[in-house]
Structures are given as C-alpha cells and as structure tokens.
Amino acid sequence: MTSNRIVGASVPRKEGRDKVTGRAQYIDDMTLPNMLYGATVRSRVPRGKIKKITFGSGIAWNEFVIVSAKDIPGKNCIVLIVDDQPCLADGIVNHPEEPILLLAHPDRHALPKAVDTISIEYEPLPAVFTIEESEEHREIIWGKDNTFKTYLVEKGDIDGVWEKADYIVEGEYRTGAQEQLYIENNGMIATYDPERGVTVWGSLQCPYYIHKALMTLCNLPADKVRVVQMETGGAFGGKEEYPSMIAGHAALLAIKSGRPVKIIYDRMEDMAATTKRHPSRTRHRTAVTKGGKILGGEIEFAVDGGAYTTLSPVVLSRGTIHAGGPYYWPNVRIRAKAMATNAPPHGAFRGFGAPQSLFAMERHMERIAQVVGLSPIEIRRRNFLQPGQTTTTEQTIREAIDLEKLLDRALELSNYHAKKQRFSKDNRMGTSKKGIGVAAFLHGAGFTGSGERNLSSVVDVEACADGSVRVLVSSTEFGQGTKTVLCQIVAETLGLEYDDVTIAQADTGEVPNSGPTVASRTVMVVGKLVQSAALGIKQTLTTSGALERSYSPAEFRTACQNYVAAHGTFRSSARFEAPSDVFWDDEKYRGEAYAAFAWAVYVAEVTVDLSTYSVSVNDLVALQEVGKVLHPVLARGQIVGGIAQGIGYTLYEKVIWQNGRMQNSQMTNYIMPTSADLPPIRVFFEEMGNIHGAFGAKGIGELPMDGPAPSIINAVEDALQVRFDAIPLLPEDIFEKLATESISKSGPHSAGGVQSQ
C-alpha cells in the first residue's frame, strides 16, 4: 500500500522543466560537426518493377552521397516479425512512397530539388487496394494468398447454437486508417566509424527494435550498434516500427559517406510514408435468446496490413482477443486475418487493433438490442462478463469486477436516462437532433499471451556515488509520463523523496532491454520490475549493515554513498518472470491473454445539425477501472488525450487514398479536431488494484482510444434513428445516408441482416 505521498500524487514531470523552458533537446536541435543531410527517393507507383533510374540534369551529382540497395552491408530488410520489408526497394516496389534511393548533401536545401529530378521508370504490375480485392486472390501480391496472418479462436460448440437461437443478428462494421499525428515529425542522426560502429540518435519509442534492425542491416555485432533516444515529441505507436527504417537509412548514408547524417521528415513526407492505424472490417453473426442472452456467435475480423508484414500479426492478435468485448460468450468462433494491399504498411497506433474490433462489438450490441427489443443498457447488463466466467480465449476473470455497477455509475454521472427521455421528445421538432450513446469495453495491459515471457524484460536500478538513485530502462518518454511514474515508483518503494530518483537517457549503450514502450505495459510491467529492482538495493544495503531497517531519506543517501565508495558501481537488476499459474496456448489461441484488463464505460452525448449534417460531441463521460492511479494528472491526461484522438478517429480524420497513396498528407486537409471541437471530457476512475502491476496499477495508455467511436456513433443513431456502421463518419456520409433513407422510406431499422426464427 502507498502513502499517497509520492505514488498517487501529481508530482512534477521529470522532463517538464526542460520542455517548457526550451532546453529539451529534440533530434532536430542536434548538430554534429561535418554533418550531411539525408533525403529519401520514393516510389510513385503502388506496384511495379523498376526498369530504369535517371538522374536529372542541372544537379551537381558529384556533391551528393547516393545509396542504393547494393550499398547495404548486411541483409536488405527491416527486421521485426517477418523479414519481408526491404530497407531500400531492390528491383521491385510494392507500395507508393517505398524508399528506393537515399541522397545526402551538406546543404539541406539542395535535397528536394535533387530528389525531384530523379525519374524512375517502372513496368507497372496490377495492384490491390482493399481487403476485398486482397481476399479475392485475383492478384497475389504477398506470399501464397495475400495473407500475413490468421487466427482462429474457438470456444464451446458454436455450430450447435444456431438452432437454439430465437434471433440471429448479423452486421458488418468498418473502420478507417488514422494518422498518429505526433507533434514532432520523425527524425534520426547516424554516425559511423569502424571502431565504434553505428550510433543513431532519434525520435523513437523502441531503442532495442532499432538496435536489432541495425545489426542485421549493417552486419554489425551488438556492441557495434548504439541507439539513443532524444526527447521525443509524441509517438502514439507511430514511432514503434518506422524509426527502424529511418535509422537504417541514416546509418547507410553515414557508412557510405563516413560523415554524420541527419534525416528529418517534413509533415507531408511523414504523413504519406509512415504507418497508420489498420483499416478493418468486422462481421458478426450472433445467436441470441428472446431474453437477450448471447448464446454464441461467429466473428470475422479482417485488417488491411498494407504491403509488408511489419506488426500486423500482433495488431491482429489484439483485435482478435478484444473482439468479444466485455461480454460472456458461452460459444464463439473468431476468425481473423491480416491481408496485404499495395499501400504503405499500416502499423502500431494506440489501441493496436482493439479500437477496431471493439467498435464493431459495441455497434453490434445496439443492433442486438433493437432486434430483441431491449434497451442498449439492458442488453449489456444481461451479457456482461462476471467474475469466474471466462473470456473468448477462456481466460477466467479472477478479479471482482462488477461491470453492472460500473455501468450504473456511468449512467448516473452522465444523467443518461433523463437525457435520453428529453432528447427523444425534443427531437420531434427542429433541425438539430440530440442523442446519447453508451459503450462498454475492456483493454488488456501488457503483451499478449506469451509475449511478456518471450520479451523477458530487464531493468536496472542504480545506487549512485552521490547517494541518489537512478533508474535504467529502455522504456521511453514521449509525453505520456514514463520517466515521472517510474521514478515515483522507486521513490515510493525506497521511502525516498521524488527528487532523489533520476532516470537515465534511453541509450542502448547504457540501459538494459526493458522491452518496447508499447501495449500499455510500461507502468504495469516495467513499473513492477523497477519496484523489485529497487527493493534489491534496499535489501543489499540493509543486509550489508549499511542501512537500518527503518531509515530516513538522508540516512539512505549516506548508506548509498558509503556502499558505492566501498564496493564501486552498485546496480540491482530485475528480470520479468511469468507467474506460474498463467497459461497461454499460441497454437489454439487459448488461455490467459493478458495479465490484467482495465474496464470502462463511456457515455457520449451528441448534436446532429440537419442543416449541415455535422455532429458535435457535447459531453463525454469516461469512467474506467484502472487498478490504481499512480499520478492523477498524468492519468487524466492519458484519458483526455485518448478521447480527443478517439473523437478524431470517429468524426474527423479520414485518410483519402488514391492508388494506395495518401492524398491529404497535410494538416490543412487531414482534419484532426482542435480544442474547439471537443466537449467537456469528464474523467472518473475506479481503483480495484492489480497484483501484477506496481502498486496495483494497470495499463491505461490505450484504453481511452476504444470508447469514443462506439459511444459517439451509438449516440448519432439515437439522435437520427438511422444506423451508421462505418467510421470515420463525416457530414457527407450522414447526408448521403439520410438522402437514401428518405427515398427508400424503409423505416428506421430495415430488416436487413436480421433473421427471426
């Protein structure tokens, strides 16, 4: 238990002062002597063979360093899960914006012109742009069948449920791509010398992913590759895998030129070339009783992975496991697949597959409610997972979560029932309609299944010569509060002041591999390891007699100083060990998918203006159970920020594709909401604790991304009595749907997709 003195208190951010005073060093603030600037020549076609590359006239090409695939010292791939993505296209391109050549020059202004004069002739090959085109197999663009990965989850006897059903409810739901839109664009600097090998500094999430990718690409041993994270201006998953590509490019130019090379993407290049959230399609077919109980269902979840595997298998995995939502499915079959298309690979983005499949689930619950004739509230109440029951992967819910209670509190906080009644009365008149919608969901924290066991993360905590304590992890700070919260955990564990604890820069030359900073795992998993490493320090000091059992922070400092003076560097390590009772079967996709789930109910209130068909969100109540809030301001910030991003995902942010290429790669035409578009976001926490997390914490970084889309679209349906099953939902979509519905006059809910038995 905590004192709420440090853990549970909103202490100042470790890097906050440097950020607000402008002292924080981002990658573009860094300059090295003799440095060159690098640029990337990219494909303009979705798929084709490279026939000829012509360097245009009017450019002093002898001043440029030029790198192509044949300059790569190691293997031409960006190592991640499957080694299918080249670092530089060699003979064939599989998506627009695929890197083909690299240029470097001392004057950064000389680069765009040089890139523009290079013309590449292709022999075009037929390309595939949608999940449907990909699964038709008319054109095979990847592997044997355009499929990066499939999963099959089976529980109970799904084939036996259909005849017992009173209703069978079907639906299809779609979600679009979304750009992460971190404030700081991607960027890297690389140096090379034969002695020390390659060093890169950059804006990034996962130093050891890059470390591994550079070893293979540059054919260097581990000790000849060093990756250092600079202050990073936002990431949201967008700096999980693509920085390995940019680091590779900078390293190749540095190796060839023998000089430091800086590559900074501008916003247009960053948006067009780097990863986005996977577009998805989910199909539900659900057997339900008259009483509204789910007997079982089939769920088919498909994501568009783009041209190479990258992280699609794991995104698909999380989406698959979350596809059943926070409900009890006695019988279920989930088939999931990640399909190849000729677009830049889609990648990690806050939520990682779960916002997609949960949108489908929570829209489908509305449809089930309508078919059965129950309220959206009652249908959820009757199907919520209860402690002791199992999830779709047959993970037993062991904690005492009471989802009905959570729902009731959210309804009360949002004044749901009174509003619902008032809106349905007021909506009879006027050109603006109001609606209110609910979404219930869960989000698993940490890596899926055996993921944490395989990662086997390590952290160090060091007692320093000056008596302070330092945390050494590869977990990165990119605005979410990693540095602050890990230091809080150590200070609380050791009974020190917050200022007594510092954290090392994420530099693979110095810090151990505590795993990637993803999957809402940092506070829960890495935090727990840091706590245990800190205890190791205390134990050594007390057993050696340097420290009494009960001590003041000052006595602790003295003990550290004495111990380091006597014995030299003093570090305590902790390595992840999976609890022995946790079972996961990768083959059958069955077992304990996550060490902990966070639970939530969101309620959205909207107004639809029928003059302009635009939706504004007027209120959003976000209630979540997160184990324990370690830092109230940061935790609230995560929820508010995630909801803002979720509102963008739902109503504003649309990637306009043409032949696999993003057409609106500027902030003026890729529309993210501003503060003027956001409602009051009312954040509430429940805290039940969690034995797997530091001081009871669960992961919360991704959770708030899951709730806005379904709660808002459910509210839009409540306002208009018209169904919308795809996001982003733009005013043009609402206009077209209303125009069609008013022509067909088939009633607010046509029977399409519903069979009564």
Next chain:
Amino acid sequence: MRSDPADYELVAPANLQEIVALLAEEPGTWLPIAGGTDVMVQYAAGKLSARKLVSIWNLPELRHIEVLADEVRIGAGCTYTDLRENETVGREFPLLVSAASWTGGIANQNRGTLGGNVVNASPAADSLPALLAYEAELILVSIRGERRVPYLDFHTDYKKTKLASDELIRDICLSRRFSEYFSYTRKVGARQAQAISKVCVAALGRLDGGKVKDVRIAVGSVAPVPLRLLETERIVQGKAIEPSLLLLAKKIAVAEIRPIDDIRSTMRYRSTVVGNLVAEFLEKLRANEPAI
C-alpha cells in the same frame, strides 16, 4: 521547407510609390507578398513558381482603416486582427468580422491581410462572401494612377481577377448603408476552427411589412469564384417568407452555384447545404433572430 531560399529574390521597397514603379518596370515578374499566409504555404511545399517577391507588408499606405461619412475604407494591408480590433468595422460589418475570426488561427490572423485574401482569389476564402454582400468597391493603384471598381465582378474565373499586372489593391471600400440590415453568416468547415470552408454563406436582409424589402446573399466554396446569388435574391424580393418561398429559394440557389467534388467535400453535399443555409437565413430574417 521544400524550396531553396537561394532560388528566390525578395525586395522590400520603402513606400508604395517605389513598389508600383517596380511592378510597372517588369510587369508580371514581381509577386507582391504581404503577410505571406498563402505565398509561404506554396513556398514550403516547393510549389511557389514566382521567383521574385516584393514585400508590401506593413506599409503605412496600405494599413489603415479610414471612417468616412458614407463609407469605411480598409487598407488592403490590414490584417484580420486589425479588422477584429476596429470598433466601426465590428459595429457595422459583422459579416466581415466573423469571417476574419474564422480565417486560420491567431498567427494567420496577425499576418494575413484582406487585400491578400482578395488577390489570392481562392473561392474558399472566408472574407470574400462578406465583401460581396456589402457590395464592396476596390481602389486599385498603379504608376498610371488609380481607379475604383466594383468588387461584384472582380473575380473573372478560378483564381483570376481584373487586377492588371502592374496594379495593387490599395483600399477596400465598404458602404455604410447596411448597418441596419439583418446579418447572417455561416461557415461550414471540416472542424470548428482552422478549417478551409466547404461552404460559406454571408447574407444581409431587410423586411418591410412582413415582406422582403432587400436581400444580399453571397456564397463561397461552391463555384470557381465567390458568388452573389442574384437570381435567388430577385426571386425572394417583395415576398413574404413562407414554406413555399423557402423551397423555391433553395431550388434557385442550388441552380445558381457550380460546386465540385474535391478533397474537402462533394458536389451533392455542397449543393444541399447551400440550399439549407439560404433557407435558414430567410427563416431567421423572418424571425429576426440574431444570427451572429
């Protein structure tokens, strides 16, 4: 920045006289740049074809608001912030002040100028429908002298104007006779702020004995140029505002515009929304509801 500064020349003469002399010397060669909120966007994207720029930013001759007995003369170099802060403009030209408040963010409003907005001639520019509704006139200057032209037909085609290659806009003149009119304006953008319009409407109206005495309706983003809906105005003139007139006005308005499908919206959506907003204007005029 995708452009190389070495490829560009920028001069900043001290006064208007020297600037118009330079424009006359090499007509069509020098691109005037005021706040740069349009020009620098093209520069950053590597798409600025003009290589010679002449700064007209913050020239005293262009940056003043003069209140005369029957009109207000706004210097072409006045920024949106200047407009928002001017008391007379605020009181008598609410359509223009609203448009100024919608344009970009604070930084854009501190740099962007009304004259620049006119000359850039984007059909999506927010302040142009307001100028049409107020029946603005422009004073154009060159080394040859000055001339005064109505703004109504200043835009001849997409991004084309009647400005000669040696001319600059000096003043935008707004008649003060509309101060008692009912004002209605609405911008439909993809978000509440910092958005380029999908549809923009600025309208003025006056009733007499329950009938329409006089209206001005202007729209942006729905044709190659900002447009006055003259036919719609004519149809409603002298009539009582009732449901049948709203339907008719919608129909005529939609027939007057020429919207397109583009990256921001669709033709169908824009057409319907223009109709809806024209109807909304007339209904609010009838009810005399404050609309701004």
